[in-house]
Amino acid sequence: MLDYPSAAVRAPLSAYEAERATLVEKAEPAPLVELAGIRKSYGSVEAVHPLDLTIRKGEFVAILGPSGCGKTTLLRMIGGFAQPSAGTIRIGGLDVTALPPERRPTNLVFQGYGLFPHMTVAQNIGYGLAIRKTPRAEKQRRVEEAMALVRLEGFGDRPIAKLSGGQAQRVALARALVMRPDVLLLDEPLGALDLKLRRAMQEELRRIHRETGGTFVFVTHDQAEAMDLATRICVMARGRVVQDGDPETIYSSPATMFVSTFIGEANLFAGQRCGGVVTLGAGPTIPDPGEDGPVVCVVRPERLWIDAGVEALSECAFRLAGVLESAVFLGPFVNYTVRLDGGESVTVSSREIGLRTRLNAGDRVAVGWSISDHRVLPHEAP
């Protein structure tokens, strides 16, 4: 398979990305959570097919997938709320498969939060410590620390009913963090929040992960959220992990057609492979060794070039002609929608602002891409 040119074209790492990279490096040696042959079926329905997964200390893992892909079941099995039909779960070297949730070194932030309505904020957060019979002074100190960590100082005496959605989310987070779990599990942590709060909470989660140095595993169906937060993404579909890697790899080298469309925007060109040569329905042929059969050629919108005619794209190895349907100005880039002569519609994201003044809807245009900017993947039925 072809690989994309690496670091050279990418923007320099942001401070967070750099930190995230060192965290992964530091974390490398110690496997903390080990799932071996984990399977879960409900009757004849296979919710999670047998899978192996290892999570290392300090990682911030996203389990990403559409609803019904088994991601929440997987998380609940780690937390002890669903018994696997087969396989073992080890945490910190200990087999916890048969242990109930209260005896696992994990804590879960539930999607519905599960805050106890008959207790105040401080009582909610301190409940787990009270069960552990933590001395009163230490309990109080740790509850206050936890409230400070989630920026809820002074909210201790609030009743749960008087909290906003974002505050409730923070209390749930504090209640789990105060137990100092080996692994913090989060089920769609930001799902119930509106866009603005979600952004703020993403920032908070990153900061808390950094400050506590903990191991976080969260489930989400939102690819942007997964890209934004995680140091590692496990993409799940139909009960299987279809790709597991860092966000950059998953975006630039999707393992399957599903991953390529689920994470980020993608243009798919249908084609057939025969004897190591892929012939796209749209015209071009691409030498690409592999199994004969239907394939798709995936090109990201930002890897496509667009110009007035095929001749203008002389640097592109593959060129297709069509009619420009629309050009939408989105600030940092312009999104062009082109109807190819073969009938397919493609999206091109271009940062070249000047182009827009030359290209008008209805014009004949050409799109093209370089040899290293596509990926050929086996075709999957939707």
Next chain:
Amino acid sequence: MKAVLRRGLLLAPSTAIFLGVFLVPAGFFLVVSFWRVRAYRLRPDATFNNYSAVLTEYWQPLAFTLGIALVIAVVTTALAYAYAYFCRFRAGRFGMAFVFIAVITLFGGYLTKIYMWKTILGSSGILNSALAALGLTDQPVTLFLFNPLAVVITLVHYTLPLAILPAYGALRGVRDVDLEAARDIGAGPWRAFYDIVLPQTRLGLLSAFSLTFLFAAGDYVTPTLVGGPHTSMIGLFIQSQFGHRVNAPMGAAMSFTMVAGCLVTIALFALILRRMTRAVP
């Protein structure tokens, strides 16, 4: 102003019924309880004689009634709570069906159930026939019927559905995720029940208890039919005061003493419940 008017109109029918058939008659009998009867006629007065007579002459049936009603209410509430808990947490999607089955037995009718227990517990009843058939007894056991235990069994059976409803209603308010969250941060199943379920369902428990307690305390048909000579509940005495004894003031005084006794019992139960179900560890 319009909103106030509309709300007033909405409340009017229920208020009228509550005032007309409950508060006014009750107020009337409260006044009557301080009157006297002479030559079979009511004479207005302001005497406490009726109340002192209740407390000196009728304290035994009064205490017995409160006692047996307490036993019935505690047993029924416990059974109803367990049943409702099963429906809410263990029966899955059949939960509502189980509640429905329990409630449907209310259609069986009150007297039917009393006679049913008479048939089961009587000397030629099902229980005795079964014991005889098994060769365990050669003579019918008369111990089952005509005693306080028969009253307890009958009334527990009758009031159970009445208690299941409020208990189930309260338990339905407890969210699964709260229980899972409690388990997640270290509570075992019992601990989670005690700290999360019980405090949130206290009001349902109190309603179940109050309903069954008041029903049992005010009943006088069951003790007449299955209670026997030693089950002297206050309802029987109140009935006779208003009936052939033609002494409404005395009957009214008994009734209001009983109401006071019931209120005190329920208040005490609420207090104990509050103590027992500490909301916060």
